[in-house]
Amino acid sequence: MKGRKKILLLALFAVATLVFSACSKTQTNNDFSVGGIVITDADFFEISILVNGIKTDYSLDSSGRFNLSHLKSGDVITFSKEGYSFNSYTVGGFSVDGIEIVGTKCRYDVLTFFDENYGTVTGAGKYEYGETATLSLTPANHFEINGIYEKDNLVSSTGEYSFTVTDDRVFVVKFSKKKYPITIEKTDEACVVAAPESAAFGEEITVSASDDENFVFAYFDVDGTKYYDKTLNFSVKSENTKVNAVFLKRLSKPEISFDGRRISVVKGENAKRCEVFIDGEFLLNTTSDKAVSLAEYNVSDGAHNVLVKVKGDDFGENESALNINYVRPYDTPKNVGMLIEEDKVYFVFQQVLAASGYEIFMNGQKVETPPDKKASGESILVRVDTLFTENGTYAFSVRATGARPESDMSFAAEYTFKGTLSAPVAKIENGVLTVSHEKDVKFLVEINGVNVADKLDENKSLALSDVLEKGTTTAKIKITAMLDGYKPSSVEIIYNAEE
Structure with missing residues (x-):
């Protein structure tokens, strides 16, 4: 048994040694060949063959077959044609034939970015290499195309952009608010109005008018509505905004x-x-x-x-200014008139406070007649004796003088002098005083200094006993005849009841 086992082990060792020897010879062999076919719709003659990324002189035959030699283990065989993608093959420790390489067209992304509130863009998506992509732009109402940008570069400013897809593409599409013309109509081309030439729909704009030395702003007229402020703010609501600026021709300066x-x-x-x-x-x-x-x-x-x-009317206002230094003159004398007293006629007027003197004029000629003063109610009345010498009409006026500028001349008080009345006639019979005159005069009857003219009856008579104190037998009587336009005249008599 032990002998058999030993023989079996020796046999297995021999086989293993042969296998190891064969494997070692394969790994060290650097002259492999690879053959196969490329399956694609591309033109075979346009496909390049690369080994380890380096283009070779190998090419496909008309049926797409290839055969590469002198390769070593680990070499990477790739195939290249623009717009196509191929699988690769890595050489193992042996030669091979019949491999399949598949080439398909590349697909690329076309991306667009835009504000949907401003418009729409169609044409984005996936495209095969060589296909034509078309971007179509539709701006929203009151918007317009600004442009199609790729990497911040403008590639088109129209509503449609077509191109051949050869790579991934990313576009930014910009829309902008459409500008509409702002038309300003003016009364005269020289009138000054500031306004934008155009504005977007809904945009707030300002139109302002300015006066100049020749024209004055009146109002703005927008669609029949008048605005009178020189600055007009409003939102554009029309594709053709028209503003009529109405000006008036300025009057000459006063x-x-x-x-x-x-x-x-x-x-x-x-x-x-x-x-x-x-x-x-x-x-x-x-x-x-x-x-x-x-x-x-x-x-x-x-x-x-x-x-x-x-x-x-229908003219613009104008103005002038003047700086003055004013010293107020004396007030003009008031209450100017003529005063008739007994046998004199006076020109009179109210005293002017702070005035140190007066200039009296008769018929336009200054007269040197000293005035005197007489209290009259709460004011002081200034009297000037007229000293008439000839019949005629006389006009008197006066102005106040002193340290300040003289006053304005008063209005004229007129008096027509017709002469001096003849003396009145007076007689006393049986204690009755009777007065008379050739003219229809007014009488002043003073008895012992008391005026009793109101006691005269219709015959211009009065009983002295009615006006004298009881027991009085004598009296000094003065009768004055007065008539407008005449210098009064008087007569005096002494009454003695015992005579």
């Missing part, structure tokens, strides 16, 4: 002058009215050229700014 006490205003052509302001405060308005006495409006002493604005 002329202002100052003579120390009055502001004189000349409106100018086409001006219908003007407004006068002092230091920004409204003073007056007028429809005619006018000289304005500042004293009448109680304007204080000092520096002032005078502004005059003129306006006219």
Whole structure:
């Protein structure tokens, strides 16, 4: 038994030695050959054969077969044609024939990125190599195509872009809000209006108008609605926005002058009215050229700014300004008139506070007649004796003088002097006083200094006993005849009841 086992072991060892020897010879052999066929729809003559990535001189025959020799174990055989993908073969420790290599067309991704609120893009997807892909762009309402970009480079700005697929492609499609024209119509090309030339639908825009030396903004008209503010803000709601900017031709500047006490205003052509302001405060308005006495409006002493604005129908307003230094003159004398007292006629007026003197004018000529003063209620009345010498009509006026500018001349008080009345006639019979005159005069009857003219009856008579105190037998009686336009005249008599 032991002998048989030993013989069997020796036999197995011999076989193993032969196998090992055969294997060793295969692994060290570097001259293998590989043959097979390529199955593909590509043109065989356009397919390159590479070994370890290096292009060889081998090629496929017309049926797609190949046979490579002088290969070593571990060599990698690959096949190449643009747009196709092939499986590879790695050489083992032996030669081989009949392998199959399959080549298929590559498929590539075409990707698009865009904002769906702005538009749509079709054409993205998977494409085989060499296929034509077409990207079609449709902007949303009020949007337009900005462009198709690949790696930040603009490749198309139209609504359709076609290309042959040879690789993965990634596109960014940009849409932008469509700009619509903003049309500005102006009264005159010289009128100043600032506005964008175009704007997107729904965009908030600003249109502003400015006055200049020739035109004044009146209003904006948008679709029949008028807006009077110089700045107009609104959202674009139309594909053709039109704004009519209405301006008025500006009036010429008013002329202002100052003579120390009055502001004189000349409106100018086409001006219908003007407004006068002092230091920004409204003073007056007028429809005619006018000289304005500042004293009448109680304007204080000092520096002032005078502004005059003129306006006219269908014309733009204009204005002029003048800086003045005003010293207020004395007030114009008031309550000017004529006063008839007994045998004198006076020109009278109310005293002006702070005035140190007066200039009196008769018929336009200054007269040197000293005035006197007389209390009259709460004011002081200044009297000037007229000293008439000839019949005629006389006009009297006065102005106050002193340290300040003289006052304006008062209005004229007129008096027609017809002469001096003849003396009235008076007689006393049986204690009854009777007066008479050749003219229809008014009588002033003073008995012992008391006026009793109201006691005269219709016959111009009165009983002295009715007016004298009881027991009085004597009296001094003065009768004065007065008539408008005449210098009064008087007569005096002494009454003695015992005579």
